[in-house]
Amino acid sequence: MSEKTLFQKIADGDIPSDMVYEDDQCIAFRDIQPQAPVHILIVPRKPIPSLRDLVEEDKELMGHLFLCAARIAEEEGLSDGYRTVFNCGEHGQQTVPHVHLHLIGGRQLRWPPG
Numbered sequence: 108m109s110e111k112t113l114f115q116k117i118a119d120g121d122i123p124s125d126m127v128y129e130d131d132q133c134i135a136f137r138d139i140q141p142q143a144p145v146h147i148l149i150v151p152r153k154p155i156p157s158l159r160d161l162v163e164e165d166k167e168l169m170g171h172l173f174l175c176a177a178r179i180a181e182e183e184g185l186s187d188g189y190r191t192v193f194n195c196g197e198h199g200q201q202t203v204p205h206v207h208l209h210l211i212g213g214r215q216l217r218w219p220p221g
């Protein structure tokens with residue numbers, strides 16, 4: 108069996124985290140290095156390395172991540188808006204090779220990103 112990803116270890120409780128939500132398809136926990144007052148990672152239990160590795164059968168799962176993001180944003184009181192981001196690959200500055208949706212909010216964000 109291949110080695111667990113960092114986020115699988117968090118899902119399994121091998122690494123502690125500040126979990127805010129979980130279900131049979133995904134987990135959501137606070138980023139260890141938050142870029143805003145609210146910075147939560149929404150991660151599918153399925154260890155898809157990056158957006159480049161998505162397959163047809165992942166469509167519903169990816170939609171589920173966005174629905175969870177919207178619900179968590181509401182629970183976190185982000186009524187003025189927020190940002191959702193998937194970093195992908197080297198230019199996208201993805202550092203953990205397990206697909207994850209960043210939910211960032213709680214302050215005025217800028218555009219374009221760096």
Ligand code: 5GP
Nearest residue numbers: 122124136137138139140194200201202203
């Ligand atoms: P990426 O750069 O791949 O898009 O995002 C990875 C995110 O995971 C980063 O924002 C980083 O701070 C976060 N991260 C890395 N290691 C840990 C960890 O052990 N626990 C938590 N909660 N977040 C982590």
